[in-house]
Amino acid sequence: MDDADDVIDDLFAVIEDRKENLPEDSYTTSLFTHEKGENAVLEKLGEETTELILAAKDDDREELAHESADIVYHLLVLLSMKGMDVEDLRAELSKRR
Ligand SMILES: N=c1c2ncn([C@@H]3O[C@H](COP(=O)(O)OP(=O)(O)OP(=O)(O)O)[C@@H](O)[C@H]3O)c2ncn1[C@@H]1O[C@H](COP(=O)(O)O)[C@@H](O)[C@H]1O
Numbered sequence: 001m002d003d004a005d006d007v008i009d010d011l012f013a014v015i016e017d018r019k020e021n022l023p024e025d026s027y028t029t030s031l032f033t034h035e036k037g038e039n040a041v042l043e044k045l046g047e048e049t050t051e052l053i054l055a056a057k058d059d060d061r062e063e064l065a066h067e068s069a070d071i072v073y074h075l076l077v078l079l080s081m082k083g084m085d086v087e088d089l090r091a092e093l094s095k096r097r
Pocket residue numbers: 011014018025026027028029044048069070073074
């Protein structure tokens with residue numbers, strides 16, 4: 001795997017590190033410690049999915065890529081919150097091939 005292939009695994013490792021160490025000035029930490037609990041990340045996923053749909057309707061490929069990345073990041077945070085791993089996602093996708 002080259003650097004680009006590693007990017008999702010690397011991002012998940014950063015998220016796991018934030019969960020364990022809760023550094024200040026980290027957006028990821030703010031999600032793990034949010035007073036709304038997991039609802040904060042669920043709300044973000046809802047908002048960003050709406051933004052993704054609007055970008056698709058506008059045929060705005062740059063915005064579509066931006067919102068896709070926001071969704072993948074927040075999805076990985078959600079998996080981490082649930083004690084799941086990026087491997088669970090990979091396994092589920094592989095099963096469907
Ligand atoms: N991939 C992401 C990532 N994607 C989105 N976000 C944050 O998610 C929030 C998205 O919420 P909003 O859509 O409301 O954001 P916005 O600023 O209004 O932007 P728009 O979507 O409206 O353009 C923003 O604050 C983004 O900074 C992310 N924050 C962090 N990461 C990754 O996580 C790593 C660790 O980040 P920290 O935990 O902040 O150190 C970073 O190095 C990145 O690799």
